[in-house]
Amino acid sequence: MDWKPVALSASPLAQSWYEASARARLAGLLDTDTFEEFIGPEQRMMSPHLPLFALPRAFDDGMIVGRGRLDGRDVLAAAQEGRFMGGAFGEIHGAKLVGLLRAALAVKPAAVLILFDTGGVRLQEANAGETAIAEIMRAITQVRAAGIPVIGLIGGRAGCYGGGGLIAGTCVRLVISEGGRLSVSGPEVIETNKGAEEFDSRDRALVWRTMGGKHRRLLGAADAFADDTIGAFRAAASAAIPAAPAFDLETLEAEQARLAARIARFGDARDATEIWSRLGVNDPDAVPGLTTEGFDALLDSLPEGSHDAR
Amino acid sequence: METLRFRHATTRPLPGTRPSAITGVVASGNLEVLLERNLPPDACHVEIDTAINGYAEVWAAVVADFVARRQPGGLTITINDGGARPDTVSLRLAQGARLMELP
Numbered sequence: 001m002d003w004k005p006v007a008l009s010a011s012p013l014a015q016s017w018y019e020a021s022a023r024a025r026l027a028g029l030l031d032t033d034t035f036e037e038f039i040g041p042e043q044r045m046m047s048p049h050l051p052l053f054a055l056p057r058a059f060d061d062g063m064i065v066g067r068g069r070l071d072g073r074d075v076l077a078a079a080q081e082g083r084f085m086g087g088a089f090g091e092i093h094g095a096k097l098v099g100l101l102r103a104a105l106a107v108k109p110a111a112v113l114i115l116f117d118t119g120g121v122r123l124q125e126a127n128a129g130e131t132a133i134a135e136i137m138r139a140i141t142q143v144r145a146a147g148i149p150v151i152g153l154i155g156g157r158a159g160c161y162g163g164g165g166l167i168a169g170t171c172v173r174l175v176i177s178e179g180g181r182l183s184v185s186g187p188e189v190i191e192t193n194k195g196a197e198e199f200d201s202r203d204r205a206l207v208w209r210t211m212g213g214k215h216r217r218l219l220g221a222a223d224a225f226a227d228d229t230i231g232a233f234r235a236a237a238s239a240a241i242p243a244a245p246a247f248d249l250e251t252l253e254a255e256q257a258r259l260a261a262r263i264a265r266f267g268d269a270r271d272a273t274e275i276w277s278r279l280g281v282n283d284p285d286a287v288p289g290l291t292t293e294g295f296d297a298l299l300d301s302l303p304e305g306s307h308d309a310r
Numbered sequence: 311m312e313t314l315r316f317r318h319a320t321t322r323p324l325p326g327t328r329p330s331a332i333t334g335v336v337a338s339g340n341l342e343v344l345l346e347r348n349l350p351p352d353a354c355h356v357e358i359d360t361a362i363n364g365y366a367e368v369w370a371a372v373v374a375d376f377v378a379r380r381q382p383g384g385l386t387i388t389i390n391d392g393g394a395r396p397d398t399v400s401l402r403l404a405q406g407a408r409l410m411e412l413p
Contacts (some may be wrong), residue, residue, distance in 0.1 A: 021335060023332075040330075041330075041332045041342075041344050042330050042344065042346060051311060054311045054361065055311075055361060056311070056336050056359060056360070056361045056390050056391060056395060057336070057359070058335070058336040058342060058390055058391050059332065059342060059388075059390065061343055081335055083335045083337040083340070084336050110385075168330055297397050
């Protein structure tokens with residue numbers, strides 16, 4: 001029998017970032033066929049802890065790292081597979097990202113891209129996972145201090161939570177989509193600790209307007225809002241590389257001042273719509289329904305420009 | 311956890327020259343399949359790590375059916391299973407074989 005490969009009619013750039021696997025995201029994000037994986041699945045660098053819990057392992061431990069090109073620029077990239085254990089950080093998973101960031105100091109790429117899709121630390125190997133989070137944040141500051149931008153892309157089904165949210169806070173630029181969520185404690189965690197009256201995790205509209213991409217962009221926690229396509233993330237990531245500010249005392253002090261002003265200004269707000277209203281949005285209730293074009297136009301009309309405070 | 315190993319003889323090698331391919335993810339009801347071209351052209355080995363115990367006969371039947379249909383000679387196929395149903399397993403094996411045949 002003569003088998004012929006089926007040609008996909010849709011461009012990979014038009015595919016949903018949210019629905020795509022980590023490998024598909026990397027393949028579409030970077031220039032065609034330029035991605036070269038480090039420690040690929042055939043090396044079987046798998047979690048040493050999961051068998052103790054009778055849990056299945058993944059060949060790449062849910063973290064894919066390597067190098068490639070973005071619009072001709074050499075970049076290093078890491079992608080989390082959110083469907084494997086919620087994209088959670090374990091020992092190998094974290095160590096691969098630490099190693100990639102340390103390699104950046106040696107190879108000096110134009111940028112390091114982190115494709116977040118994580119619920120935080122993997123509880124079955126929590127000590128190793130927490131240590132990895134700390135090592136990753138330290139490595140990111142070292143990479144940024146060397147003048148290499150570290151850019152986070154958030155649009156996966158697991159969102160970017162827990163330690164992943166902390167790591168995202170150390171990135172110089174963040175791109176987020178409507179479906180991407182960015183926070184530390186997730187909806188279920190808040191509800192478990194504080195009750196459903198504090199935060200009803202089943203209220204999806206509440207979750208999205210509190211942690212979703214539009215809110216994070218309006219608040220200045222994310223720097224670009226992208227459509228949920230691989231092509232939109234590619235364009236936003238490419239635009240973010242030259243836009244990255246320097247990592248110096250002046251920038252950090254300005255960020256600290258903005259964060260202090262933010263809590264003073266919005267600390268008593270009971271809902272994200274109140275914050276949007278104080279930012280100058282005339283019709284806050286209409287924000288979740290806006291298209292990307294409409295949302296970008298709204299951002300342009302607001303009195304405050306973009307800033308670097310997470 | 312249960313580890314299953316199957317060894318099959320094939321009548322011909324799987325076409326193509328790719329050294330390896332991977333498809334699928336380890337998630338509930340899903341699995342990942344790693345295919346490597348590292349055996350003699352008339353042999354195919356399959357090793358499965360599954361979280362669900364007691365389905366060795368079903369796995370044997372699904373793997374035998376795949377080998378009979380595709381004749382994946384030369385391949386070592388390693389599977390991490392998150393509790394996939396037999397039809398999903400068949401689909402992933404077919405996807406993996408197709409990836410190995412791509413130019």
